[in-house]
Amino acid sequence: MKTELKVGVISCSGEECLGGTISRLATRKVLEELKMIGTVTLCLPLYLAGGEEERNFAKVFPTISVDGCDKLCAKRSTEKYSGKINGSIDVSKIIGNENALDTKIVRNKDLKEEHFQMVDKVASEIVKMISRISPDSYSGKSFRGCSCGNE
């Protein structure tokens, strides 16, 4: 059975700094609002807390990692536990290191217009990267989904 091409987007969602919040919100924006693209996600820590199914994520879907800072935890963990990624976004390169490493403004409720503009910018970079993925990179394997509810 031919299945629609879907792209996996894995966010670091880092809790220590603004970059993590922006990575999470930009990923959500791509999933929720830009529905012309078939996107799926997975909670990153499920690589270890979940099972084989979750670890197969990057083998099943062409996957893009979205990291809030240059530690690139989502990229490195995906490649370590799941499989090769097709693209990587470092949010700190888009919004600047100082913004990305801000430890005071991290909560959603503290975000201002300028931060939502950063979310839009990052979301737009994710979309650009998705558009560069070749349909040939889809493995055709199946994925039953996980408890995060995004498959």
Added chain:
Amino acid sequence: MYNKVKVVPCSGIGKVYGLMAREAVLKTVIELCPEKSETVCLAYIVTGDKEVKEKIEGCDCITVDGCPKMCASKNVSIVGGIVREEIKVLDTVKEHKGKKFGSPTQLDADGEASNR
């Protein structure tokens, strides 16, 4: 040197309960107990890097998880953190039956209120 208690949420990206975990922890470490607590990126913990292991190993930790997979608790334990308390958002929301908490992107008023 006094080690702050590490409070680590799952920040699950697919359901509102992950966001509730995240916002509750950030409220704790930024607003309620900044002198005694801090958070550590769960994604960093997942990498298993030497630096993050050193930061967590042997430390008192509280984890807050949004689903039964218990990602925060399991990953903190894997790197040697001592999980003193496992908070399950799903247990907490039982006290708020019928409420709408929002989405994985944004908490509604009830979601904010239940985090207080």
